[in-house]
Amino acid sequence: MAYIPKLPDDTVNVTNSNFIEEMLKLVVGVSLLISVAFLVVTLSTSLIVENMSLKTEQKLQSLFSSSLEIDTNSSNKEVLYLQSIVDNLNSCAKLPYDITVSISNHKEPNAFAMMGGAIVITKGMLKEIQNENELTFVLGHEMGHFKHRDHLKGLGNGIIFAMISLFVPNSFVENILSLNALSYSQSQESSADIFGIEMMLCRYQDTIGSASLFERMSKNDKWSDFLATHPDFHTRVLEIKKYIKSNNLPATKESRELRYSFE
Amino acid sequence: MIITNIESIPNRKIVDHFGVVSGSTVRAKHVGRDLMAGLKNVFGGELKGYTELLSESREEAMDRMTAQAKSLGANAIVNVRFSTSSVAAGAAELYVYGTAVKIV
Amino acid sequence: MVDIIFILTPILLGYIFGSIAEKNHYKSIQEREKKFMRLPTISLKTPLNPDNITRSRLVVGNVVISVDYFKRVLAGLKNIFGGNVTSYETLVDRARREAILRLKEDAKGASEIINLKLETSSINKSAKGTIGSIEIFAYGTAIYRK
Numbered sequence: 405m406a407y408i409p410k411l412p413d414d415t416v417n418v419t420n421s422n423f424i425e426e427m428l429k430l431v432v433g434v435s436l437l438i439s440v441a442f443l444v445v446t447l448s449t450s451l452i453v454e455n456m457s458l459k460t461e462q463k464l465q466s467l468f469s470s471s472l473e474i475d476t477n478s479s480n481k482e483v484l485y486l487q488s489i490v491d492n493l494n495s496c497a498k499l500p501y502d503i504t505v506s507i508s509n510h511k512e513p514n515a516f517a518m519m520g521g522a523i524v525i526t527k528g529m530l531k532e533i534q535n536e537n538e539l540t541f542v543l544g545h546e547m548g549h550f551k552h553r554d555h556l557k558g559l560g561n562g563i564i565f566a567m568i569s570l571f572v573p574n575s576f577v578e579n580i581l582s583l584n585a586l587s588y589s590q591s592q593e594s595s596a597d598i599f600g601i602e603m604m605l606c607r608y609q610d611t612i613g614s615a616s617l618f619e620r621m622s623k624n625d626k627w628s629d630f631l632a633t634h635p636d637f638h639t640r641v642l643e644i645k646k647y648i649k650s651n652n653l654p655a656t657k658e659s660r661e662l663r664y665s666f667e
Numbered sequence: 668m669i670i671t672n673i674e675s676i677p678n679r680k681i682v683d684h685f686g687v688v689s690g691s692t693v694r695a696k697h698v699g700r701d702l703m704a705g706l707k708n709v710f711g712g713e714l715k716g717y718t719e720l721l722s723e724s725r726e727e728a729m730d731r732m733t734a735q736a737k738s739l740g741a742n743a744i745v746n747v748r749f750s751t752s753s754v755a756a757g758a759a760e761l762y763v764y765g766t767a768v769k770i771v
Numbered sequence: 772m773v774d775i776i777f778i779l780t781p782i783l784l785g786y787i788f789g790s791i792a793e794k795n796h797y798k799s800i801q802e803r804e805k806k807f808m809r810l811p812t813i814s815l816k817t818p819l820n821p822d823n824i825t826r827s828r829l830v831v832g833n834v835v836i837s838v839d840y841f842k843r844v845l846a847g848l849k850n851i852f853g854g855n856v857t858s859y860e861t862l863v864d865r866a867r868r869e870a871i872l873r874l875k876e877d878a879k880g881a882s883e884i885i886n887l888k889l890e891t892s893s894i895n896k897s898a899k900g901t902i903g904s905i906e907i908f909a910y911g912t913a914i915y916r917k
Contacts, residue, residue, distance in 0.1 A: 430848040671912040711789035711839030
């Protein structure tokens with residue numbers, strides 16, 4: 405047996421593909437796929453949630469409210485004042501369940517709407533508010549989340565996206581999902597702002613004080629945490645003013661003073 | 668001790684055989700090698716630390732197999748085969764086995 | 772926006788340095804293959820020529836090679852759609868040829884190497900099971916003649 409020394413063709417095991425082109429195609433393809441999936445999922449959950457009967461919503465909220473341990477008999481004058489505003493707003497919003505409001509000791513300005521019909525507003529936020537109109541707008545905004553059933557939508561979306569992440573454990577996919585999620589939550593916040601304006605009209609028959617809080621806050625720098633899921637303040641101020649102007653809403657009365665200075 | 672991975676030793680005759688002998692080691696990598704690996708995972712290229720680690724482990728496994736064969740009175744091991752498996756996160760078992768024989 | 776820079780930088784670095792390293796490695800591989808062209812290495816179990824054999828011994832060669840970050844991301848995305856993961860082809864090819872070359876270097880002075888066998892194992896950085904690097908181990912019997 406004779407050995408013939410010759411070098412074989414060494415290109416058979418590698419395909420000379422253009423990797424940059426492949427990468428671009430894949431990135432665009434995956435982004436489109438995930439964004440389309442996102443759209444389909446959010447539309448479906450919106451459809452289901454919006455067509456949910458008031459009775460079902462009531463039942464769901466009552467499931468959560470019992471676990472919140474809200475002290476409804478608080479004799480704190482400040483809390484009662486907030487509650488009176490919220491009750492007044494609920495008579496306009498006509499939600500099928502009671503809304504309770506409480507104050508949190510956190511120094512960062514924030515307000516939450518929680519499952520179970522509870523609004524929590526931080527001391528930090530109350531410090532920034534200068535008149536009752538601004539307070540009403542913040543509370544009205546949170547009521548907007550309840551009216552639009554944003555929590556239920558968030559819950560539904562969250563479950564489905566957790567499943568997607570489970571089946572496609574790719575960090576790029578997760579990035580695209582969270583980008584989409586951020587823009588979705590920002591649009592929810594804008595709708596809640598509009599609802600806040602409607603609440604102002606209901607209580608004061610005027611919209612003064614809707615944008616003034618955000619206008620002040622946009623000049624300050626310390627809200628980066630807040631801004632992640634909300635659109636930035638400049639945009640919100642512009643949107644609010646645009647809504648008021650294009651619908652010819654009144655903005656003439658004087659703002660009402662706060663009954664208590666929240667210090 | 669002559670070690671080959673063919674079934675016989677060329678030009679020698681097998682007179683006795685003692686059955687299968689084997690040697691194994693379980694090695695874990697240490698943090699230092701891991702850091703280099705982290706960098707190399709971005710830039711690509713040979714992970715020399717790991718290469719050495721696995722090469723030394725195999726040598727040690729072969730030494731253990733040789734010791735076992737010697738204890739039986741063999742002077743060669745034929746038909747040697749290797750096997751690698753991961754047993755825990757960051758640890759691999761290297762296993763080598765062959766047939767211990769006496770040749771003349 | 773800053774996050775995108777954090778994601779893109781290792782991908783870009785990986786692409787640039789990885790391509791350079793790969794090119795250099797292939798050059799070295801081709802040179803050494805030419806050098807060792809006269810040393811027969813076969814997977815048959817019997818020597819080509821049974822005469823004049825003085826001794827034989829086990830020879831080994833191994834290498835662990837990692838692929839760059841760009842190719843890894845590419846493979847991860849390809850995983851979603853399926854198909855040939857071409858970005859890893861060069862990894863396996865290089866590693867295999869390198870291991871065999873090291874085996875040939877271990878067999879200095881041999882006339883031939885028979886019963887060549889190869890073993891592949893993956894070494895992952897335990898990050899979601901992505902294969903980052905592989906080890907290829909080559910072994911065979913070197914035959915020495917007078």
